[in-house]
Amino acid sequence: MNITLIGAGNLATQLGKALVAAGQHVQQVYSRTAISAETLAQALHTEATCDIGAVKDADLYLMAVKDDALPSLIAPLAARHPDATFAHTAGSVPMGVFEGHARHYGVFYPMQTFSKSRNVDFSAIPCFVEASDETARHQLLELAQLLSRRVYELDSERRKHLHLAAVFACNFANHCYALAAEQLAGQDIPFDVMLPLIDETAQKVHHLTPQAAQTGPAVRYDRQVLDRQKALIADPLTRDIYESLSLSIHRHHS
Secondary structure, three states, rough: OOEEEEEEOHHHHHHHHHHOOOOOEEEEOOOOHHHHHHHHHHOOOOEEEEEEEEOOOOOEEEEEEOOOHHHHHHHHHHHHHOOOOEEEEOOOHHHHHHOOOOOOOEEEEEEEEEOOOOOOOOHHHEEEEOOOHHHHHHHHHHHHHHHHHOEOOOHHHHHHHHHHHHHHHHHHHHHHHHHHHHHHHHHOOOOOHHHHHHHHHHHHHHOOOOHOOOHHHHHHHHHHHHHHHHHHHHHHHHHHHHHHHHHHHHHHHH
């Protein structure tokens, strides 16, 4: 299968590497910036272009771009390559974004946080597939099963809830790390003292439910401790986050 990557960011970089490692032919990388396209294309030993009109014919176009960039790219690509299959990789964009443009289309959503510089084991990443027809379904499932041991079919409505859960589990958790780092920096304490705690917290939910793994003063809503800790927080928004999270934890354990 000839595959073209539309995008050269974090997800496209790791997905491209996984495709090549699995023996797939990534024939071209498109990005609106030449240096991004060329950097990823060199890593994948393929061609680069920053001209949407120069994108070659392919069997499958995997679109790993910002959500708001999809509509402007789908229309010209689908018009020039009417027999191809198109799939975006976004967690919160419905499959219907392709309607009226492409014949065969779908979603290929690997649920993971990606960085260009940090390689991942794609075989352990859950991949969620949705397709408009049997042609797209066959191609996307075949590709997902080649890359991952955990492949699921999931429609757009349920994928919205999946993506929301991922925001809580990843983006919000990481922001809490950032807030912790700020609190420590003010006392000249290095953030890496948190790493064993962070690692153990993550490992516990492999064996316990998140609710069962929860500890700390918010579980019993110890007002004296909570108030003392709130008083240490200078930023009003961060204090509100602390209070809201503490109340939410308590309610989940009441």
